[in-house]
Amino acid sequence: MIAKPSLNDLKDKADSPFTIVIMAAQRARNINDGGRELLDKYRGRKPVTKSLEEIEADVISYEKNNPNSVK
8 A cells, every 4th residue: 555645646647547557657667677766855765656756746747648658
């Protein structure tokens, strides 16, 4: 279970919870592959938590109907 950020904190960041999951998964894979950190400080240590924190901070975004759009 994720404590912070919660799904309620993220619900306005995308059109559906499933989009948030896909965004977080793609970014977590990027972090695991050596992608640079986009925030100065993270509350969590794991890649999925870091990616959710980035979504909450509006550091990453997506374009609808473009499968390679997570930036």
